[in-house]
Amino acid sequence: MTFSRRIVSEALGTAMLLAVVVGSGIMAERLAGGNVAIALLANTIATGAGLVALILTFGTISGAHFNPVVTLSEAWQRNVAAREAVPYIVAQVAGAFAGVAAAHAMFGEPAFFASMHARGGAAQWWSEFIATFGLVGVIIGCSRSRPSITPFAVAAYITSAYWFTASTSFANPAVTLARAATDTFAGIRPADAPAFILAQLFGGTAATLLFTWLYPAPPANATVGGTVAPSAFTNQSASD
């Protein structure tokens, strides 16, 4: 896969992910009539299902990271070249904001408007540490043992983490930044974003240290969406 295709894949995939997260949050809140449990349940199902579709669609192009913490962890493991980490992250952040704007246009909201949803304090930061630790752990564990199943494991993990963490599991700096630009169900106050991102970076670091020890022998080039190496392309379709 050429570099330009991979960058477009990360940007477009992250845009669609944010459209899913923010759009389904708006729809859920509008229909649920104040019942937050039902709204979060709908938001969860839409996110989990959308995520598996997007990782399956973009995984063989760019690895379907959609997440700077995942890109940094993969670069650390040398599954992506270090020089590609920055353009990956730029594409993810730009895509994330585009996805928020696309969702807002679908629901008749302004392109961007800052969230007033306060999310802070030690319990929330601990939640984001755990959420990201688990996400990176699932990615490393699955991509080093049965990579073709990783898209399902990642989507299932996020489905679960929306409920078992107190923060509803952002677990992604690009997502966190973009969700600061929406004052809807999925939003986070811009002032609260930096601490979330810091907790996510710590969680990703801890998981990368622990899970690369747990799984010492990586197959070449395995990552979130299955495989990125062109040579693995045919194998992927054969072994799915």
Added chain:
Amino acid sequence: MTFSRRIVSEALGTAMLLAVVVGSGIMAERLAGGNVAIALLANTIATGAGLVALILTFGTISGAHFNPVVTLSEAWQRNVAAREAVPYIVAQVAGAFAGVAAAHAMFGEPAFFASMHARGGAAQWWSEFIATFGLVGVIIGCSRSRPSITPFAVAAYITSAYWFTASTSFANPAVTLARAATDTFAGIRPADAPAFILAQLFGGTAATLLFTWLYPAPPANATVGGTVAPSAFTNQSASD
């Protein structure tokens, strides 16, 4: 697979899809007691689960398009012969109306009655553009990289799109026409159908252009339900 089998497959599969969409919408609205979020949640789960079963069942016969936009995109990519596109689409539309009538008979409603559910305006059209763009993108991306997983990716995408688009994601001209003939939960006012269909055609066109660039090397004859070529039939069962 003979041509007659493929046409019956498209007609019957699309009929069952509409029975699922319309039937579960009626059931959900009757049981939910006015809570639209719960009704849409039930409608979503029934549609996503039904869709994966139907694509798995009919995919190896006809590709399980069930959707004129998908057929046009596949014809553009030369995965189906251009001369077969029209009979495919006729079968899909006829099947869609038959499915609506079958659902109405299950719930004691008249065979057809025009919807009075207004769905219009730029936000709705943009939603249909996005919904169809994503659907065709998922189909091209998966069928060109890991075709045996495409049925799951398509069903997961639609599950998500019911919630993240403001229009609940029709994303299908045959479905749109047939849903104009039911004044129940899933209906759309006949006058609103043409603009929806136009937006769907634009979305499908944009996705076909972009995703055939992203995935330049298609395997022979891959499509929605896995593969259509008779020679791929045995490979399919071996690699599932």
Added chain:
Amino acid sequence: MTFSRRIVSEALGTAMLLAVVVGSGIMAERLAGGNVAIALLANTIATGAGLVALILTFGTISGAHFNPVVTLSEAWQRNVAAREAVPYIVAQVAGAFAGVAAAHAMFGEPAFFASMHARGGAAQWWSEFIATFGLVGVIIGCSRSRPSITPFAVAAYITSAYWFTASTSFANPAVTLARAATDTFAGIRPADAPAFILAQLFGGTAATLLFTWLYPAPPANATVGGTVAPSAFTNQSASD
């Protein structure tokens, strides 16, 4: 697999299926506080998830029919020997009643008590025809094209059919008889059972005729749970 193992598999699997259907119906009704949509949603998720687990568990032993209509259709296609159809069906019916009693014991109800839930009329019978037609169609279509995926397709279909049919999709004579012995959420009045069973037999017949025409070339011995032939046993685990 020996004959005795296969008969135990059908009896035990059907018993567990009925424990799932009836038990989750009782739990759902007790917790849902009169909201039938939420009760049916819980009952649906429990049934779909339970069904995939049970078919995966028992499929390679006996085919995991759990359903006289499926056994008759498989015997018609010569996937099971005609002389084995009667013991299969006896095991299914006996297992189904045992499963209802097991569920009742879990919830402090008497072993059996006749349902007073009226389910009759042309719309309901048409629903059962459609429900069983679709079920047998999914089984034939998947088991003749990608048998290792059949357990997922069957469970997904039933998940959908709980909502898109007006009868909540019994689609199984053994299940219908046993559900006449429970006056809980999942029950059916004994007097209404024969017409349901008749509609199911018609639906299964129509599907067997149509789908064996659609899929003319069956692989040897494929059936609901993947494969039953001992020689296919190793292939199954290799190709999953």
Added chain:
Amino acid sequence: MTFSRRIVSEALGTAMLLAVVVGSGIMAERLAGGNVAIALLANTIATGAGLVALILTFGTISGAHFNPVVTLSEAWQRNVAAREAVPYIVAQVAGAFAGVAAAHAMFGEPAFFASMHARGGAAQWWSEFIATFGLVGVIIGCSRSRPSITPFAVAAYITSAYWFTASTSFANPAVTLARAATDTFAGIRPADAPAFILAQLFGGTAATLLFTWLYPAPPANATVGGTVAPSAFTNQSASD
């Protein structure tokens, strides 16, 4: 896989499982506003999705038992060495308590506080017998026939068992002990735990006896998460 990696895998995996079960129970109860059906539905979806992610992540290291009954059953079948059963179980119990504390920290609760949720009586014990019987049966049946699919079957079974058993299916002594230390949605009164554990042991014993008869020929070293043997590691990724 080295012994230390396997022990860390069991401890960490069980910790994350308890964080999922207890954390999502707290979140669900807080948001559901007294509607227990909706709370249990959210708790169910989070648990089922989390379980599949965790088994896929840790399965190829330690087998992903997370459950003393499963470890004892595997040791009985000689899939794990008898001398490893005790450290496995110690790791599971220690991990389970750590997971409860981690969840409590995410939601601002004390590390441990005894549950006051009474769960007793013959119907509850029978429920735990059935729940564990089914769990061990699903594990043996799938791991002896199509091991790569076992993680999905186990998660689907637990999703179902949360609803079809009157006890919401603990089915795990380590989970039962740790859930006695949380006075939240998922809790169980410490005095009620021993009878639950006894019922679980009986259920696991019955299932091991019956299902090893049903499936007489085990492949080497198959277990919950696919396979544990290092030599099977590569095969696993190839056959997924």
